Amino acid sequence: MFQALQEQAPDILLQLIKLHRADPRPDKIDVGVGVYRDQLGTTPVFGAVKTAEAQLLEQQSSKSYLGADGDIGFVERLAPIVFGERRAISDGLWGLQTPGGTGALRLAADLIARANPEATIWLWTPTWPNHPPILRDAGLRMTAFPAYDVASSTLDWAAIENALSNAKAGDALLIQAGCHNPTGADPNADQWRRIGEICQKQGLLPLIDSAYQGLGNGLDEDVAGLRILVDAVDEAIITYSCDKNFGLYRDRVGALWVKSGLKRLEAVRSNLFELARAMWSMPPDHGAAVVRLILESDTLTAAWRSELADMRERINAIRAALSSADRGLSFIANQRGLFAMLPLSPEQVQRLRYEHGIYMAPSGRANLAGLTMQDIPRFVSAMQSVM
Numbered sequence: 001m002f003q004a005l006q007e008q009a010p011d012i013l014l015q016l017i018k019l020h021r022a023d024p025r026p027d028k029i030d031v032g033v034g035v036y037r038d039q040l041g042t043t044p045v046f047g048a049v050k051t052a053e054a055q056l057l058e059q060q061s062s063k064s065y066l067g068a069d070g071d072i073g074f075v076e077r078l079a080p081i082v083f084g085e086r087r088a089i090s091d092g093l094w095g096l097q098t099p100g101g102t103g104a105l106r107l108a109a110d111l112i113a114r115a116n117p118e119a120t121i122w123l124w125t126p127t128w129p130n131h132p133p134i135l136r137d138a139g140l141r142m143t144a145f146p147a148y149d150v151a152s153s154t155l156d157w158a159a160i161e162n163a164l165s166n167a168k169a170g171d172a173l174l175i176q177a178g179c180h181n182p183t184g185a186d187p188n189a190d191q192w193r194r195i196g197e198i199c200q201k202q203g204l205l206p207l208i209d210s211a212y213q214g215l216g217n218g219l220d221e222d223v224a225g226l227r228i229l230v231d232a233v234d235e236a237i238i239t240y241s242c243d244k245n246f247g248l249y250r251d252r253v254g255a256l257w258v259k260s261g262l263k264r265l266e267a268v269r270s271n272l273f274e275l276a277r278a279m280w281s282m283p284p285d286h287g288a289a290v291v292r293l294i295l296e297s298d299t300l301t302a303a304w305r306s307e308l309a310d311m312r313e314r315i316n317a318i319r320a321a322l323s324s325a326d327r328g329l330s331f332i333a334n335q336r337g338l339f340a341m342l343p344l345s346p347e348q349v350q351r352l353r354y355e356h357g358i359y360m361a362p363s364g365r366a367n368l369a370g371l372t373m374q375d376i377p378r379f380v381s382a383m384q385s386v387m
């Protein structure tokens with residue numbers, strides 16, 4: 001059975017974790033792995049999550065099956081955070097719980113492959129390295145287009161418009177909602193409106209991936225573009241991860257919403273059910289129940305919002321400090337989220353690791369939350385020494 005299998009290259013970021021762990025240097029720095037870290041270098045459980053978990057332990061009377069759509073209360077409570085108070089889960093917008101943002105993306109990919117096997121997915125690059133394999137494994141075709149200009153560290157708007165003008169009706173555009181991974185560069189409101197116009201005019205389905213709401217400028221601010229785009233089109237898919245903004249990474253908490261005409265909604269809904277049922281039958285419950293309990297309680301919601309604000313402020317303080325430490329890094333203050341693309345070659349990244357104990361993805365993507373304020377002078381001078 002297994003003779004024809006080719007060995008696959010190991011995941012670079014997972015390899016980096018191992019190398020960093022084995023490095024004995026006490027002042028080593030890890031900006032490789034994409035998780036939030038506090039000033040002490042830890043990824044703690046939110047206080048609001050701990051309280052909700054204690055309540056869950058106390059109150060949960062059954063672990064019987066829920067259903068392929070998971071905890072509906074979770075989806076209903078999360079929807080206003082994503083789409084705004086004015087929008088209920090009606091008007092052709094329907095959602096279900098998924099195993100993390102990754103599960104939502106895979107479900108979205110399978111739905112598109114079923115609806116239109118000829119679809120091409122237009123891939124805004126660079127992007128999260130797991131996007132292409134998720135789409136590929138669902139059997140979808142992809143066309144990657146450059147959306148970021150490395151020289152100016154800004155979006156390459158001409159390249160984006162040019163690429164999208166070649167999309168055909170029935171294709172989809174995979175676009176991140178905000179705090180872009182890996183560049184930190186997001187469209188502005190006018191650009192979101194223009195993307196909406198293009199999608200609507202050309203029959204291009206926006207597949208909007210939101211994984212970092214609240215880690216940029218604020219909960220509402222970080223999905224302002226998503227809301228503009230959803231309002232501008234008749235059909236859209238939104239995939240969502242609670243794993244960063246609730247710190248629930250390994251509990252795998254996510255959701256998927258579809259916007260479609262009311263006439264098609266039942267067909268969409270039943271296909272999503274069938275696909276989810278065949279893949280994971282039903283999503284893991286614990287993390288979603290925790291998020292629901294937080295969002296059902298005004299006190300816990302306020303605590304969660306405040307913890308998230310502290311994380312955001314820390315990330316933005318690191319951005320400001322890096323940007324003022326070296327003129328060549330000034331672009332970092334204008335971008336948002338955990339990540340920035342540092343102007344480093346793979347060889348320079350390797351030298352940072354060997355000579356300075358600084359661990360980073362070979363692409364130069366750095367998780368800024370991996371730095372403490374005290375690390376910044378050493379980090380910047382190490383970068384300068386290899387450049």
Ligand SMILES: Cc1ncc(COP(=O)(O)O)c(C=O)c1O
Pocket residue numbers: 034099100101102103128176181209210211240241242243249252253254
């Ligand atoms: C852009 C993007 N989308 C989706 C995800 C998936 O998140 P999850 O851990 O919830 O599967 C990530 C995780 O790093 C991400 O960076």
